[in-house]
Amino acid sequence: MPAPLRPAPRLAIVVxxxxxxxxxxxxxxxxxxxLYTMVQDQMVQxxxxxxxxxxxxxxxxxxxxxxxxxxEICVQGLKLSRNEGHQSALLAGLATAAPQADAIVSIDADLQDDIHAIRRMVEAYRAGYDVVYGxxxxRQSDTWFKRTSAEGFYRLMAAMGVRQVFNHADxxxxxxxxxxGLLRYTERNAYIRGLVPLVGFPSTEVRYARGVRTAGESKYPLHKMLALGMEGITSMTVTPLRLIAAGGLFICLLSLTATYYVLVRKFNGNTVAGWPSIILSIFFMGGVQxxxxxxxxxxxxKIYLETKQRPRFHVESFISQDEKAALLTPAHSEHQIEHDIPA
Incomplete structure (x- = not known):
């Protein structure tokens, strides 16, 4: 007998x-x-x-x-005191929405992700899933470079042992x-795409076609994408350190082989002056080091930043609505708070 559906959730869409x-x-x-049509269809509260x-x-x-x-009664606003980056802003939104909602959807403001997939996400939630990946x-709307680099990054992360859903962003x-559960991960250098699979709970996927940006410019230029990639690798795996150790071992073995070859040549009287090879070796080893x-x-x-235990963000203003009234007096509804993600 199939499990009963969960009741229609109070949904928060975090942007x-x-x-x-x-x-x-x-x-x-x-x-x-x-959101209005989903309420009318009794999919959400x-x-x-x-x-x-x-x-x-x-x-x-x-x-x-x-x-x-x-x-609009259905809109809330949260203002961070300074620019903290996409991942910290998203965590701020999740921490603020979680006490108020049964289910939280995160999506970027450019709406390149298909908002109609949210209906299927809610259906999956009601069927018993706690995590639904979009x-x-x-990725035909992306440039060739962005599409190729993104897919290459996902494959690189998988090769390093990081659990991450392929072609899933935020x-x-x-x-x-x-x-x-996600908010219990208190590291300051958070890579949410890699942390969510660690939370566990039943999960599923909803597939969709990515659209084009309607206006404005991407907030993830090349240098930010590279920074996010470095954040993901160094936050989720120590494989690069192990590769360094493996590379060092390989170079040591190669050096022993070369030493044996040089000694054999020397004892056979076939020594050749070869400072170019020495210079190349020095440059090679210097680059590796x-x-x-x-x-x-x-x-x-990363260790240095983690030991400081600084807050991920501070909230300058939070505008919320209760269930009884809209913002009839905005001046009284906007209040100043300082908020850190709970441990």
């Missing part, structure tokens, strides 16, 4: 925003319309809501969020207990 003034109105309109997180934007994003909060079945549904020190230094830097 990190950084300089999204060009796309915010479209994002709010589309997500608000989706009437007090479900959107939570926009302003990650220290320098444009009018926060002003637009405040206006949306004043006009997986891109097509579009997912988490149940309340899954979010609470510098690369090794750089990788080790990256890990030591």
């Amino acid at each position: 990190p925003c950084y300089n999204e003034e060009e796309v915010f109105a479209y994002c709010q309109q589309e997500l608000g319309a989706l 009437p007090d479900s809501f959107l939570l926009f997180i302003d990650d220290g934007s320098r444009d009018t994003t926060w002003t637009q969020i405040k206006t949306a909060c004043a006009e 997986v891109r079945e097509s 579009f997912r549904l988490l149940s309340q207990r899954a979010v609470e 510098m690369l090794s020190l750089g990788i080790i230094g990256e890990y030591i830097g």
